[in-house]
Amino acid sequence: MARLTEDAKGVYVIAVTPFTDDGALDLASIDSMVDFYEGAGVTGLTVLGQLGEAPKLTAEESRTVVERVLKRLDGRLPVVVGVSAPGLAPMSELAEAVMGQGAAGVMVAPPWTVKTDDQAFAFYQSVGEALGDTPFVLQDYPLTTNVTIAPKVIERIVNEVPNCVMLKHEDWPGLSKISALRAASDKGAMRRISILCGNGGLFLPEEMGRGADGAMTGFCYPEMMVGVVEAYAAGNPDRAHAIFDAYLPLARYEQQQGIGLASRKYVLAKRGVIKSATLRKPGAKLSALDIADVERLLARQAIRLKEIGV
Template identity: 55%
Template sequence: MPLDHTAKGVYVIAPTPFLPDGRIDDASTDRMTDFFLQAGCNGMTILGVMGEAPKLDQGEALDISKRIIRRAGKAQIIVGVSAPGFAAMRALARGAMEAGAAGVMIAPPSTLRTDDQIVTYFRQAVEAIGDDIPWVLQDYPLLFTVQMTPGVIRRIVQDLPSCVMLKHEDWPGLEKISALRGFQADGSLRPLSILCGNGGLFLDFEMERGADGAMTGYAFPDMLVDLVKLSAAGERDKAHDLFDAHLPLIRYEQQFGVGLAVRKYVMMRRGIIGSDAQRRPGSALSARARTEVEYLLGRLGRTDPRARLAPAG
């Protein structure tokens, strides 16, 4: 089904599994897809920041999109199509949608500075891919250095009906969620799904501010599923207790430069993927860092049995 503004739950950001020699690991891709969906994720977002998309050529990007879409069945798959030029963006977007994707995600280039530049860019992007494709607006100023105020987001959403979701990754960003929901309450913003990123670092309070769920990666996406469900059910203390238990590992995974290495290492330890390899250029965990991650897993295992893993080989 095509993506729309009613989307809720967890759309996990999927890394791209690689073999140690840099080739895409098809077997791990299938196993990872199965795990995410069996864990209760509503969908997956692929070829995002943590998917190492810039390291894939156009053919690889479309091939892995098709593979995951086929494997996921009825689950909604969102494909990141951000690219330096609109021709590449259009080719991947149209190809992914023809393969059965639910929608695409577009991030702003770091060159945008004024509000008008931002709005014009997304208008041109929609003209390029076609206004029949539902898309997600990625707001990640810490990485892209593009500041989108709630007012600018409202302009984009109101001007471009095919924008059905905001991937909210501002930091701090709780007041932005409240402002957007306030626009909806006063009728100046049409309905919009808001899913949150940043590794889930603020997901506990983002849900309370009106977010519909998470669109992020974490080595325990099954925990994100539980947290979103608890929060939606009004189980505030249980949601925060669960979040607090995982927070040290979430924080450790949020380190710039090595965060993906941490995530892939724990996913490998959990048996979700076969290797924690990244395609070059990429980072790797030092021996000391691995011992720190193992320590965090041991502490987490005291309260969450999912972290009780066999000793590392």
């Protein structure tokens, strides 16, 4: 499989990690999930992300998940693997293992100990050195990491750390950050890298309008992200917004703190993508009222999609 480059674009869906009802890895559901994502038209997959419950997996389980996904895809789509860790040694070890299995690149979020601009730069400089020639994604997700990385710091990282090839942009509000980074690359102040956006796709049309290359997030209807990105690529932002608007109520519901991932897994299980909606403990569970909310949103979404011909 070709390695991840700064020219990457499209939709790299953040994959959930399927578990059985008792919390064991569900390898059969990994297969069906991969088939579903591929059938939805995504460009690539990202595994062991924040919402892939990576911190709840053992090191052996992490390797098993990656191996299973790569085996199922058999080189048809690129796979990015989250390797974030408190130290460089476990990060490098997992990165070396997954790249040897055929991953296209890895993703690294900063640890909570990063507090200043200089610390943010120094951290990613050390990551670049530790990973060698492995291409990596800088995950900018301050809502979860509590680490804010200013555009000027990202600019410096990109210019001085050559194997940083992509920004996973999840700052919120963060549209101005995309504009600043694209302005910097347009005037030659920084290397142009791929920018894929997260936050459940909540701002995807606006992000595409600011110069993003696509999405890297796990909304339970990846068809939405694919449709929006393809419409923008075809020069039809109005169609992109129409598609987005139909899915927005469910996407908004899925972005709740606490039950968001439970909602995502519930819908994926309902769609037959995975067998069980279980989150590994400790994890939230939807109440009967939560499920009623989701079902109502799904019903209204189906009506709206029919109205716009999707």
